[in-house]
Amino acid sequence: MGVNLERYTEWGVYVDQNKFLCHADTIHWRDIIKNPQAELLVVPSNNSNNGCRRCHRSCNGRCWGPQENQCQTLTKTVCAEQCDGRCFGPYVSDCCHRECAGGCSGPKDTDCFACTNFNDSGACVTQCPQPFVYNPTSFQLEHNPRAKYTYGAFCVKKCPHNFVVDHSSCVRACPSNKMEVEENRIKMCIPCTDICPKVCDGIGTGSLQTAQTVDASNIDKFVNCTKINGNLIFLITGIKGDMYHGIGPLDPERLNVFRTVKEITGYLNIQSWPENMTDLSVFSSLATIGGRSLYSGSGISLLILKQRWISSLQFQSLDEISAGNVYIFNNSRLCFYNTVNWTSLFRTSSQKVLIRNNRDPKECIQQRMVCDRMCSDDGCWGPGPNQCLSCRYFRRGRTCVESCNLFDGEVRECANGSVCLECDSQCEKMDGNTMTCLGQGWSNVVFHFKMGPTVWRNYDGCIGPRLQDCVGMMDRTPLIAAGIIGGLFIIVILALSVAVYVRRKSIKKKRALRRFLETE
Structure with missing residues (x-):
């Protein structure tokens, strides 16, 4: 048979109708199958006795093939009764560790050929080291410095960058009651405080498991989606229609449902597109292509192929391609692709x-x-100042500008680095070379009055969002501090005065008693 299995499965075995197969009947199948009640059927319609060579004499009649190195190693049926799993010999001391699967070379958890559950740096364990451990002395859960995450059958110190951490596991997507956030460059699943952002199945996933492309029959499933769990695929049978399955052509207007999509966890595959659409601006909100699954085993997370009508990509929000390669071929009208600094979007050097x-x-x-002159050397996705990967000067929203409206303009702004932020509408515009605000937001002051028990007039604008940032408003923090210190000082003086008074009164009583006793 040419294989060398030591543990097969919990299910049964069925071997039949293989006229050239040898040695199917020389395998001790019960030694391989974990479940002793599993159905076992090896029928004689294989070629076991017609021209097949015998097992080598050292194999004792149990082999995968005729060679000396093709003997079947028994790891279950030869074990002592005390062994609760497999073994490497017939004695009680030859039992494998209970976490071993498929046999072992010794009794320890590091001697296993394979693990039943998880592999932690070469040792087979029931579960990976958890992030918190119980301290029986303090009766508290404490952080475990040796904690690891479950990634497939392995325990790892950190999850791959394109996976998400859920509890102590690396997962492809968060469950429906959780949302994905990023903290310290680690993507994590946290419970939604209210309604979760809408996560939708991609092509070939979940409710679209059997779908091969976005088409007229399934595009409504993507309405209001912010995240696609899986892939988006556009083939000619989706755009032009599939007569065989009774699916009509896709109305190009319906592609606007993808304007809300911010993340695709898998890959984006565009091999067909409406002829009257010259760009991919329906993905203008797309910020991340995760690459957790890649196209057809070829390692591609963004594929745009043979689109004669597309002249620009217009992925104006795209700032990360977490994994996988970019493949853009044979698009005869496509421009701007050569200006894009693709490596600035990649997360690994292998992309x-x-x-x-x-x-x-x-x-x-x-x-x-x-590219527009306002774009930096990182390039652009299309024409105009709102298609830049980054700005040469300043950014207002998604648009690159030469300067912020610090001292003029209908809407006054302040600059936070290279980003223009709009002043609060309750800040009065200042004239000349005076800025209207130095920060964004307004929590304490409105245009003329402060809400609450105290009313303050505010005619002179502000330099920040706090009450003490009003121009002309004296900072009251020093006064408050001085008042507190003064109050404490008065309390101390009063306490000392009372103590002195009580002591003097006590001394007078003692002196009067002494005189009384002397006269007696």
């Missing part, structure tokens, strides 16, 4: 971009299909 046979960049320049 690659493969771009060929698109429109010649020289032709794009001749047609003025170039």
Whole structure:
């Protein structure tokens, strides 16, 4: 048979109708199957006795093939009764550790050929070290410095960057009652405080398990989705229709449902697109392509292939491709692709971009299909200042600008680094070279009055969001501190005065008693 299994499965075995198969009847199948009640059927319609060579004499009649190194090693049926699993010999001292699967070379959990549950740095364990351990002395859960995450059948110190941490496990997606957040560059599942952002199944996942492409029959499943758990695939049978399955062409307007999508956990595969749509702006909110599953085993997380009508990508929010390669081929009208700094989107050094046979960049320049002058050297996704990967000067929302409205303009702003932030509407505009605000937000002061028991007039604008940031408003913090210190000082003086008074009164009583006793 040419294999060498030592533990097969909990299910049964059925071997039949293999006319060239040898040695199917020389295997001790009961030694391999875990469940002793499993059905076992090896029928004689294989080629076991017709021209097959015998097992080597050292195999005692049990082998996978005729060679000396193809003997079957028995790890279950030869064990002592005291062994609760498998063994490496017939004696009580030859029992494998109970976490071993498929035999072992010794009695320890590090001697296993394979693990029943999890492999923790070479040792087979029931579960990976948990993030918290119970301290029986303090009766408290304490952080475990040796904690690890469950990743498949292994215990790892940290999850792969394109997976999500849920409790102590690495998962592809959060459950329906949790949402994905990122803390310290670690993606985690946390319970939703209210309604979770809408997570939808991608093509080939969950409710769309049998779907092969986005089409007219399933596109409504993506309405109001913010995250796609899986992949988005666009094939010609989805765009043009599938007569065989009775599915009509897809109305291009319906593709606007994807404007709410911010993340695709798998890959984006575009091999067909409506002829009247010259860009992919329906994905203008897409920020992350996770690459947790990759296209067809080829390691691709973004594929755009043979689209004659697309002239620009317009992925204006895309800032991360967590895993997988980019493959953009044979798009005869596509421009701007060569300006994009793709490596700034990648999370690992092994990711690659493969771009060929698109429109010649020289032709794009001749047609003025170039980045806006407000864009930095990182490039752009399309024409206009709102398609830049990053800005040369400042950014207002998604649009790159030359400067912020610090001293003029209908709406006044302040600058936080290279980002223009709008002043609160309750800040009065200042004239000349005076800024209207130095920060965003307003929590204590409105245009003329402060809400609450005290009323303050505010005509002079502000330099920040707090009450003491009002121009002309004296900072009352020192006064409050001085008042507290003064009050404490008065309390101490009063306490000392009372103590002195009580002591003097006590001394007078003692003196009067002494005189009385002397006269007696």
